[in-house]
Amino acid sequence: MFHAQLLTLFPAFFDSPLACSIPKRAIAAGIVTVECIQIRDFALDKHKKVDDSPYGGGPGMLMKPEPVVAAIRAAREKQPDTHVVMLTPSGGRFSQAKAIEYRDMPGITLLCGRYEGFDERICDYVDEQLSMGDYVLSGGEPAALSVLDSIIRLLPGVLGSAESAVLDSFTEEGILDWPHYTRPEQFEGKDVPSVLLSGNHADIERWRQEQSRQRSRR
Ligand code: SAM
DSSP states (O other): OEEEEEEESOGGGGHHHHTSHHHHHHHHTTSEEEEEEEGGGGOOSTTOOOEEOOTTOOSSOEEOHHHHHHHHHHHHHHSTTOEEEEEEEEEEEOOHHHHHHHHTSSEEEEEOOOTTOBOGGGGGGOSEEEESSSSOOSSSHHHHHHHHHHHHTTSTTSSOGGGOGGGSTTSSTTOOOOOOOOSOSEETTEEOOGGGGSOOHHHHHHHHHHHHHHHHHO
């Protein structure tokens, strides 16, 4: 069983995606547990304040260290062997190799930022900083959802053989999936490649490997 914890100010963000399709089935089958931990519950004052203005001035607000670190500690208490990952544009780049690395861990805790991000001192309390790429999201939740979804589809028993992740792009480093076609044979003047209609499995396999190589090279 893989244990995921999401540290967030917006737990509702995850309701709909986790109630659909593959994540829904994986949760129902008991292959993965997902728990949202509301960071605001760890705020110290009666107004439940989780953000404050930056020292030195500048726009926006930052996530305060006290509630975020208390939420991380609560996550580590619930799952002592969890790997705590801060989502931040300054982190190392997420990849399929990372998803495979996380899949082989007992569990993961994904820390979602908001506002202008985190007080820098919070970095000392996480195991890793992770970025989705060189662009800026409004919050860590869409990033955490992508990471979690990509882990879930790799967990044993989640995908049936018809959906196997083994043939997905990037499973072999730098190698993309080949092009796929379904009915109809002709669509707006575009034909399905004839080899796929030939019934010759050796030719089809050769064509797919070649397409995959060409596409990856390009
Ligand atoms: N001021 C920050 C900067 O320029 O690096 C951006 C803060 S962003 C508006 C708010 C939060 O969204 C971040 O703390 C982080 O959790 C999340 N976030 C935004 N872009 C991200 C990315 N590319 N990868 C991972 N998390 C991201």
